[in-house]
Amino acid sequence: EPEVTQTPSHQVTQMGQEVILRCVPISNHLYFYWYRQILGQKVEFLVSFYNNEISEKSEIFDDQFSVERPDGSNFTLKIRSTKLEDSAMYFCASTTGISEDQPQHFGDGTRLSIL
Amino acid sequence: SQQGEEDPQALSIQEGENATMNCSYKTSINNLQWYRQNSGRGLVHLILIRSNEREKHSGRLRVTLDTSKKSSSLLITASRAADTASYFCATAPYGNNRLAFGKGNQVVVIP
Numbered sequence: 422e423p424e425v426t427q428t429p430s431h432q433v434t435q436m437g438q439e440v441i442l443r444c445v446p447i448s449n450h451l452y453f454y455w456y457r458q459i460l461g462q463k464v465e466f467l468v469s470f471y472n473n474e475i476s477e478k479s480e481i482f483d484d485q486f487s488v489e490r491p492d493g494s495n496f497t498l499k500i501r502s503t504k505l506e507d508s509a510m511y512f513c514a515s516t517t518g519i520s521e522d523q524p525q526h527f528g529d530g531t532r533l534s535i536l
Numbered sequence: 537s538q539q540g541e542e543d544p545q546a547l548s549i550q551e552g553e554n555a556t557m558n559c560s561y562k563t564s565i566n567n568l569q570w571y572r573q574n575s576g577r578g579l580v581h582l583i584l585i586r587s588n589e590r591e592k593h594s595g596r597l598r599v600t601l602d603t604s605k606k607s608s609s610l611l612i613t614a615s616r617a618a619d620t621a622s623y624f625c626a627t628a629p630y631g632n633n634r635l636a637f638g639k640g641n642q643v644v645v646i647p
Contacts, residue, residue, distance in 0.1 A: 425578070452633060464579070464624065464637035477632055512578055516633060522567055524581035525635065 427513050427528035434503055435536055442498045442531045444513030453496045454514040454525060455488065457481070464512065470496065500533075508535045548644045555612040557641040559625035560605075566630045568601055570610050573622045573640070582610075582623075617647040 426445045434440045446453050455467040469476040470488050487499045496515075500507055510530045516523040549555055559568070567586045571579040585592045585601045585608070592599050598611040612619055622642050626635040 427578075454633070456635075456637075463639050464626075464635075466634045466636065469633060477634055479634075514579075522584060522586065523633065524569065524584055525579075525633065526581065527571075527578035529576075529578040 425513055425515055425526050425528035427511075427531050429531060430529065431532045431534070433534045433536060436505055437502050440500050440503055440533065442500075442511050442513075442533070444496045444498075444528055445494050446496055446513065446515035447526055448494070450515035450517050450526070452476070452516045452518065452523075453488075453490070454516075455498045456512045456514065456527075457509040458512065458530075459506075459509045467498070467511075503533075503535045505535050508533055545641045546644075547641060548646065549615055551615060551617055551645055551647050553615055555615050555619070555643050555645070557610050557623055557643070559608040559610070559638055561608075561625075561627045561636075561638075562606065563627075564630070565603075565627045567628050568599075568608050569626045569628065569635070570597075570599060570608075571624045571626060571637075573624065575621075579624065612643075615643075615645045617645050619643060620645045 428443045453470045456464050458464045466479050468478040468482045468488055485501045489497050510532050512527050512530045514525040514527045516525050565587055567584050569584045570582045572582055573579050583594045583597050583599050585599050596613045601608045622640040624637050624640045626637045
């Protein structure tokens with residue numbers, strides 16, 4: 422069964438450094454998402470992406486965050502200047518289409534640790 | 537903003553027993569979804585119930601939705617050790633796929 426893959430599985434970064442988290446969505450999917458889960462808290466929506474542009478973003482997704490689909494397969498989340506509070510699990514997800522009834526397929530996540 | 541929100545539970549049951557967990561939310565929704573998360577893994581979609589549906593089955597899963605009470609329940613029948621995981625409900629508003637997750641229910645099935 423096709424999977425969403427995320428790399429790396431664990432990223433350790435010094436505060437203030439830039440970090441790029443990578444995702445390869447399922448190949449025929451058109452909508453892409455990033456979520457994060459701070460330890461012990463809810464999974465939170467960050468951003469959705471369709472047709473090479475952001476569809477929607479949450480209050481968390483400020484100017485420090487950006488997303489990109491640099492080629493036909495990768496979908497990246499960049500944090501420009503990391504803060505301690507950015508430490509979390511980051512999940513990428515994808516869906517086939519626009520309908521709200523499409524289940525989202527998640528990767529196994531990247532654990533981001535900011536020191 | 538939308539909010540899926542369970543009554544957080546840690547459930548420990550014997551294999552073969554049924555596990556029930558609940559979810560409440562605050563605003564109008566298009567659908568409600570349940571996901572499972574095994575330790576250290578991503579979220580796996582289990583079942584989706586639309587706002588005009590009251591009950592849905594999928595294998596050993598049964599989900600109910602009461603839009604008047606803004607609540608849902610997930611029942612896992614004849615539980616197995618492999619069902620040990622965290623279970624999250626997530627609501628989807630009309631017009632987009634932005635999911636709002638609850639805090640999760642941790643279920644431990646003892647063999």
